Amino acid sequence: MKSEHYIYVVVQGRSAEGSVIISSRRVIRVLVADVNDNAPHFLQSRYQLEVEENNQPGKLLLRVSASDADSGYNSRVTYSLDKHTSTIFNIGPETGQLSVSAVLDREQQGVHTLTVFARDSGSPPLESVATVSIRVLDQNDNAPAFLTPHFIFFIHENVPPFAQVGRVGVTDPDEGENGNTELHVVNSSGPFVVDNTKGTLHTTNNLDRETDDHYELYLLASDHGHPFTLTSAARVTIFVEDINDNQPKVILPSSNSSCQTVSPATIAGTLVTKIYAIDEDLGLNSEITYTVVAPESAQNSSPFRLDSRSGNITVAQQLLQKDLGMHHMFIVVRDGGKPAPLYTTIWVNLLVNESMGPCNLDRVPTWTGTSDLDQTPSKAPICEVEDTRSAQLTLLVGLGMMLVSTCLLMVTIVLYLKQKRKSLQQNRGGHVEENEIPLRLKDKYYSDD
Numbered sequence: 001m002k003s004e005h006y007i008y009v010v011v012q013g014r015s016a017e018g019s020v021i022i023s024s025r026r027v028i029r030v031l032v033a034d035v036n037d038n039a040p041h042f043l044q045s046r047y048q049l050e051v052e053e054n055n056q057p058g059k060l061l062l063r064v065s066a067s068d069a070d071s072g073y074n075s076r077v078t079y080s081l082d083k084h085t086s087t088i089f090n091i092g093p094e095t096g097q098l099s100v101s102a103v104l105d106r107e108q109q110g111v112h113t114l115t116v117f118a119r120d121s122g123s124p125p126l127e128s129v130a131t132v133s134i135r136v137l138d139q140n141d142n143a144p145a146f147l148t149p150h151f152i153f154f155i156h157e158n159v160p161p162f163a164q165v166g167r168v169g170v171t172d173p174d175e176g177e178n179g180n181t182e183l184h185v186v187n188s189s190g191p192f193v194v195d196n197t198k199g200t201l202h203t204t205n206n207l208d209r210e211t212d213d214h215y216e217l218y219l220l221a222s223d224h225g226h227p228f229t230l231t232s233a234a235r236v237t238i239f240v241e242d243i244n245d246n247q248p249k250v251i252l253p254s255s256n257s258s259c260q261t262v263s264p265a266t267i268a269g270t271l272v273t274k275i276y277a278i279d280e281d282l283g284l285n286s287e288i289t290y291t292v293v294a295p296e297s298a299q300n301s302s303p304f305r306l307d308s309r310s311g312n313i314t315v316a317q318q319l320l321q322k323d324l325g326m327h328h329m330f331i332v333v334r335d336g337g338k339p340a341p342l343y344t345t346i347w348v349n350l351l352v353n354e355s356m357g358p359c360n361l362d363r364v365p366t367w368t369g370t371s372d373l374d375q376t377p378s379k380a381p382i383c384e385v386e387d388t389r390s391a392q393l394t395l396l397v398g399l400g401m402m403l404v405s406t407c408l409l410m411v412t413i414v415l416y417l418k419q420k421r422k423s424l425q426q427n428r429g430g431h432v433e434e435n436e437i438p439l440r441l442k443d444k445y446y447s448d449d
């Protein structure tokens with residue numbers, strides 16, 4: 001506080017008369033020698049500054065300053081950084097100038113906090129501490145980045161408009177508007193838009209796999225950076241998955257009234273005609289099988305055989321006298337769609353006649369059986385087979401009655417077993433396929449016949 005003191009010393013005596021006589025006066029100068037009893041003192045204990053990223057290396061950040069009330073060596077201050085500080089920061093020991101030797105990257109570290117020491121040169125030295133907090137300001141130095149350069153999505157056809165196709169991940173590590181990205185669909189071959197609030201791709205229209213089974217588009221991502229925006233693009237391929245929405249189309253024969261004459265001399269195994277259908281769907285949904293629903297008559301098994309895969313109709317056995325005349329085959333053309341196949345029906349008409357003249361159909365036959373044809377043919381009502389044309393009517397009726405009673409008996413047994421199984425299954429929480437057992441029964445009837 002005060003390094004010099006002056007002491008005025010006065011020597012005085014008293015005369016004979018008693019008056020005061022000053023005989024001498026002296027000034028004593030007292031110099032107070034310094035002891036290091038003051039630590040350096042920072043003008044601010046906390047410095048704060050902001051600096052833009054991508055700075056020039058070696059950039060000066062700020063100057064810290066501390067004063068020391070002592071004198072001489074005791075007041076000579078040197079500055080240093082905490083030894084754990086990143087080596088990119090340096091401080092001038094005498095000047096207190098803080099600088100950064102590297103390029104700062106906000107995306108790597110947004111805030112740096114440094115501890116600065118000011119130490120005097122006394123013995124022992126005294127020191128004090130200040131903190132410097134550096135906030136790195138963002139620049140738009142990162143373009144939006146897609147999770148993958150090529151997105152592949154699958155979507156079923158016939159989904160309602162605005163159905164979600166998929167999520168397109170895009171990120172931008174910049175801050176604020178510099179990292180605020182917006183997506184756009186560019187040169188798309190189909191009806192698609194982006195929902196920017198969710199980052200998802202949507203259809204705007206119905207998709208029909210039979211028209212277009214895949215689409216290509218590009219997504220353009222742009223940020224709102226200032227003074228310029230950055231963009232990047234990703235490719236998107238959308239495959240439209242098939243739904244069984246097309247029923248088979250019969251190409252051959254061309255109509256229900258088409259008819260073909262077959263010579264009675266045709267040997268067994270000869271290809272007579274062919275049924276051919278197409279299905280525009282894909283995979284199982286387009287896999288076609290052909291089945292004759294009901295034999296033309298129960299007692300007179302058809303001399304023609306239909307191959308369920310190829311649609312080839314061949315002569316099954318040597319044609320006999322009883323085979324002469326018209327044969328109508330009611331054929332169900334089914335695809336393999338799950339859970340329910342789609343189907344169409346066609347009549348194939350074959351005339352066995354030695355004259356080999358043109359075959360004319362006076363009327364298209366009509367189907368009188370079940371209209372529920374979307375299951376396997378063995379579901380046709382076997383127990384209800386009826387034909388009155390035959391001379392062996394009585395025999396047939398007898399056989400029929402036997403059959404009906406057998407059917408009834410079996411159905412009773414089956415119902416009983418099913419009931420039993422159901423209660424068993426219910427205990428296990430299972431589910432019983434409704435018509436499983438009766439179907440097998442009918443197959444058995446066929447093979448026995």
Ligand SMILES: *[C@@H]1O[C@H](CO)[C@@H](O)[C@H](O)[C@H]1NC(C)=O
Nearest residue numbers: 186187188189216217218235
């Ligand atoms: C998409 O459009 C851009 C122009 O906007 C064009 O340069 C690019 O070739 C197009 N890409 C395709 C695959 O058509």
Ligand SMILES: *[C@@H]1O[C@H](CO)[C@@H](O)[C@H](O)[C@H]1NC(C)=O
Nearest residue numbers: 254255256345346347366367
């Ligand atoms: C043939 O007749 C059936 C009904 O008996 C009908 O469902 C089908 O569409 C007809 N096919 C053609 C090609 O006319």
Ligand SMILES: *[C@@H]1O[C@H](CO)[C@@H](O)[C@H](O)[C@H]1NC(C)=O
Nearest residue numbers: 271274307309310311312313
């Ligand atoms: C069906 O007939 C064609 C001849 O038209 C023959 O090439 C093919 O092998 C036959 N398919 C079957 C399964 O018999």
Ligand SMILES: *[C@@H]1O[C@H](CO)[C@@H](O)[C@H](O)[C@H]1NC(C)=O
Nearest residue numbers: 324325326352353354355357
């Ligand atoms: C075979 O054809 C001839 C002439 O076209 C006809 O008179 C005859 O009745 C036919 N036979 C049969 C069994 O349909």
